[in-house]
Amino acid sequence: MSLINGTTATAEDPDSKSKPITPWELRTEFSHHDPTIARINNGSFGCCPASIMAAQQRYQLLFLRQPDYFYFHTLKPSILRTRLLIQTLINADNVDEVSIVDNATTAAAIVLQHTTWSFFSSLFQAGDAVLILHYAYGAVKKSVQAYISRAGGHVIEVHLPFPVKSSSEIVSEFRKALQMGKANGRKIRLAVIDHITSMPSVIIPVKELVRMCRDEGVDRIFIDGAHAIGNVEIDVKDIGADFYTSNLHKWMFCPPAVAFLYCKMCDDLSDLHHPVVSHEYGNGLAIESSWTGTRDYSPQLVLPEVMEFLSRFDGGIEGIMRRNHETVVEMAQMLVEAWGTELGAPPEMCSSMAMVGMPVCLGVTSGSDALKLRKHLRECFKVEVPIYYRALVEGEIDPITGYARISHQVYNVVEDYYRLRDAVNKLVKDGFTCALLYK
């Protein structure tokens, strides 16, 4: 059945398939971005090229055109197609292990709700522990509160150092926390580990941490890789966790919002279910997730078009990842040199994002300061970049307490980072401090 007549879909033109994308075409793909903003925050909400938006709209119209036909004939095969692509991308054994959900937040709810049932069915006992990173994403911490603490689970937060000099610092801190967690014979039922932490953003050596967890008898391991796909390599078999989730709308050019949740095949997990229960309940998470009531499933259907888009870049997604990483590191180093500060992590622990120390004189003394500074940069300098507040540790003298988390995606240009550099330099020159923002 052919798609809507009359639309010239350049993605489907055989002559343009895999034709390298030109700088002009690239600008056009992102011409819907606010041109006045230096958009250095791909990490938060991602981005979506115009040709993918057009593909999404085609699917939306296809549904609206004849929804019953779409429901009975088109939807499920299209979702399966996406799942097969992801299976290949992440090296999963079986497509049954790959479910599509709205976002990593939903994936977390699925895994954590399953853990709640384990507590209430007495498989787990009150006081059994769930381990999360101190830097776990705020929404995930709330989910742990809602599903684990409430069910009687004990939550262990692992503090990791930041700034950090190497992966081995992470590994040894984690090892210590595991040991302490298991003290007095406490059982650790679930470990929730970020692949790339959000704030502050660093790459976590997940493979090693998973191995450590297995060695220490942790029952289940869930990797929150929200930022990972399109940003770092993902090989779920190599990583060896039970659950792995990543958002496709952050670094994989999908429209908001779509994520995958990988669940290693295992009898224990046969009762994993989507919290929004519909007709397919009991048929396995992947099938359940493909119908959670009438919805707009179009973001889940455009991955084939995204793969074509990626093929137009030199080296495909690997090339994009590599260039994003190299450029963001380059820009980060340019900034720390200009400001006389430091990176929060070495280049090899930076993904397509980097934590750049901000001049101490700006006086970032709280999370509220960081938010207000971010707003100030947005409104007065037209720079969009999230700021992280890093509390000083006792004994430190004049440490860096504010870090800008800069991102690099294919639409970014060097002027974006110059604008940030110059904005901060001006603030320093003018004697600005965050305290002024409360007047």
Place this chain on the structure above:
Amino acid sequence: MDPPAGPEDPRAATNGDNNHVPKKPKLSFITESQIREEFAHHQPGIARINNGSFGSCPASIIAAQKSWQLRFLRQPDDFFFNHLQRQITHSRSIIKDLINADHVDEVSIVDNATTAAAIVLQHVGWAFAEGRFQKGDAVVMLHCAFQAVKKSIEAYVTRAGGSVIVVHLPFPVNSDEEIIAEFRKGLARGRANGKKVRLAIIDHITSMPCVVIPARELVKICREEGVERVFVDAAHAIGSVHVDVKEIGADFYVSNLHKWFFCPPSVAFLYCRKSPLSHDLHHPVVSHEYGNGLAIESAWIGTRDYSSQLVIPEVFEFTNRFEGGLEGIRKKNHDKVVEMGQMLAKAWGTNLGSPPEMCPSMAMVGLPSRLGILSDDDALNLRSHLRDHFGIEVPIYYQMPRDGHIGATDGDGCVTGYARISHQVYNTLDDYVRLRDAITQLVHDGVTCKMLQRE
């Protein structure tokens, strides 16, 4: 900043200059040709008599939605920090007025009725798990509750140790009194062994078979029988029947806005009457706003496309382009679907499954017994056959004959199949004439569902 007013916008007319404003009382209503334009994206050639399943969305609302989507994509951080919550609150307050809720806090926006059911039932699940409810305490549902809701009860109630009381309602049905009597009997029977009933789930308009339930009366019976909480699943209701949540008096009330209220897929509201219990409800997808109340939680469940929730003001304006607004649309749909239903029943020698006053904007029309609809599969096969061979989209319902009941008959035998016809503003007489002729043709050709199995 709201999207700019369109050329037909009534606001544009009132500039206070009486010399230049035309003397007619209002700008003219939407015309037939404008309606056709608004739904020109529907597949031509299909007699689309199934608005009930997936609803419909006019072109101007699709455009408004795209405008919101672009605003997010243009500068998502700014949209997130400065606009999204405010716009969702605006949508919620429009809904609050539409449904006569007391406080906007009582109105949460969720994806669909299925999600609302999960929210309410997960709350019940927690109560069992945390010992507030005891094993064996019951939840009441109708036998014809929507399949997804039944599964949700399995997942959250049965699994947690609760029991389920199923109340059968009659179909075909002749009056509200029949429903009320059956419900009272069914509830009393279910409670006979002293079970505590913690929650009753009552449809306002059942899906299959489709009938308007006297929800207010049933809620009253529940209260009389000591049912703790009542949840009205009104997935089809808004834009299809009059909705007054205070009058209905339930604790929870949900309706989809993409079915009969012209919103894009998908969006629904969940009304939770203010009470000491309501703060315990939480959205299953837990995010930053956990603990701030369901309405606030539901307004951020991670990065999503919230645009379908933001076009409610534009949809409200769209309905006002019709004479009588939403009420006018509702009434016209109802009158038309009854007229078409009666036309079909007459042509086929069958009957409606319920009297006109129990039909919303949908009607159950008996299908000729000679078609031999003897199972759910038969019904589905017939539906596919009508779609593939006649270009007609209409869901078919199989009514299993109840023990001891003859049920409806036509000249040739028992009527066991019903077509659920819908009428929405885009439907035309021709849609129903085509259905009439298709069925007549099948009967004339001696086609039975048994033959369709081999397709």
